[in-house]
Amino acid sequence: MFKTxxxxxxxxxxxxxxxxxxxxxxxxxxxxxxxxxxxxxxxEFETLRLIAPGIVWVAALLxxxxxxxxxxxxxxxxxxxxxxxLTPHPLSLLVIGKVFAHWLVTGLPLVLIxxxxxxxxxLPIEALGVLIVxxxxxxxxxxxxxxxxxxLTLGLRGGGVLVSxxxxxxxxxxxxxxxxxxxxxxxxLGAEGHLxxxxxxxxxxxxxxxLATALALRISSE
Amino acid sequence: xxxxKNLECTRGDHRLFSDLSLxxxxxxxLHVQGRNGTGKSTLLRTLCGLFTxxxxxxxxxxxxxxxxxxxxxxxxxYIGHKPGIKDDLTALENLRAASLLDGDSVSxxxxxxxxxxxxxxxxxxxxxxxxxxxxxxxxxxxxxLVSKARLxxxxxxxxALDSAAVAVLQTVIGSHIHSDGxxxxxxxxxxxxTQATSKQLRLGTGEEEDV
Numbered sequence: 515m516f517k518t519x520x521x522x523x524x525x526x527x528x529x530x531x532x533x534x535x536x537x538x539x540x541x542x543x544x545x546x547x548x549x550x551x552x553x554x555x556x557x558e559f560e561t562l563r564l565i566a567p568g569i570v571w572v573a574a575l576l577x578x579x580x581x582x583x584x585x586x587x588x589x590x591x592x593x594x595x596x597x598x599x600l601t602p603h604p605l606s607l608l609v610i611g612k613v614f615a616h617w618l619v620t621g622l623p624l625v626l627i628x629x630x631x632x633x634x635x636x637l638p639i640e641a642l643g644v645l646i647v648x649x650x651x652x653x654x655x656x657x658x659x660x661x662x663x664x665x666l667t668l669g670l671r672g673g674g675v676l677v678s679x680x681x682x683x684x685x686x687x688x689x690x691x692x693x694x695x696x697x698x699x700x701x702x703l704g705a706e707g708h709l710x711x712x713x714x715x716x717x718x719x720x721x722x723x724x725l726a727t728a729l730a731l732r733i734s735s736e
Numbered sequence: 737x738x739x740x741k742n743l744e745c746t747r748g749d750h751r752l753f754s755d756l757s758l759x760x761x762x763x764x765x766l767h768v769q770g771r772n773g774t775g776k777s778t779l780l781r782t783l784c785g786l787f788t789x790x791x792x793x794x795x796x797x798x799x800x801x802x803x804x805x806x807x808x809x810x811x812x813x814y815i816g817h818k819p820g821i822k823d824d825l826t827a828l829e830n831l832r833a834a835s836l837l838d839g840d841s842v843s844x845x846x847x848x849x850x851x852x853x854x855x856x857x858x859x860x861x862x863x864x865x866x867x868x869x870x871x872x873x874x875x876x877x878x879x880x881l882v883s884k885a886r887l888x889x890x891x892x893x894x895x896a897l898d899s900a901a902v903a904v905l906q907t908v909i910g911s912h913i914h915s916d917g918x919x920x921x922x923x924x925x926x927x928x929x930t931q932a933t934s935k936q937l938r939l940g941t942g943e944e945e946d947v
Contacts (some may be wrong), residue, residue: 515757593816597814597837600784
């Protein structure tokens, strides 16, 4: 079973490596959106520090929506999705593999670039640390929930917009606890509560989202 | 063995076929024929569980395939209109990825041999986007040579192939049948499968006849 998981992750990472433009466009989108705000607002550190977590999180949300379209669309067009539906392994396992690979190439780079972007907002080190941990816990949730939307809208015209409409409302808890964690740190309350909540959401999503995605994939590919 | 009882499939409001029953035992070929739009591809997708029929059910060794799912998937190999190969992977990588997902442990030599037999020698390391339509088809069909599935469901396997490849494919199907495999296929071409019990199913009229 683990072998299958590795096979699908390996395949998708190879594909992403050969088609770097898809990966880089998500990352650059994130960098540009986050960098536009300090330019628009001006060097008012108080304001910037206040809005930083919200902006980084919203930008991460939008960037992950942007990347979602690619998750199953190519597999659907070239017929590999049909073959995935016919493998002798649980489909949700393959879905976890695909989502994990997807997160590695679209979610993780955002987390890694955030310390650099945080400098523009004059974030204190501990707040920056919490922001990164919250992103690390939260971005996989975005990919997992997004996968359901991507699977449901497979093969529809204008699916990209529809995915965002379907998925963005569902990501509100992640946004609230993600930004809340940073605010709690700056106000001295400590971020443990928010981060535990995020971790709990991640575990829930890890369990239920692949099942829902697998079901949606079977329906969409009929 | 594969069995289907009283199948009815609809696409939107259009009923493709109804009350269709068929069975297939080891060593038999089922040749599905019919004009365009009579539901050949839908029937094939239904037989391997990709499409849910509105009535009736498909069973494998007496059990409904919707209940068996993963166990049945081990036994079935479906090659549809879409070749199921990745443009950015080479022929070899495609074949290896496909057989890993099928749960078959295949050695590198076997992969090379399969590709060579399908006439892809010299093209193994070329990204599939640079291959021609027929060559992509061959990459997809090379899976037949490394798969351990007993039931092959092939949708228009001969399309886009040249006469040499058609001959190879006929031999491959023949030897699969000979070793007690089962094949369901659709094609518009004349196919001669030696030493095989061939059943014909003509969609549009709904009769099954033995030849």
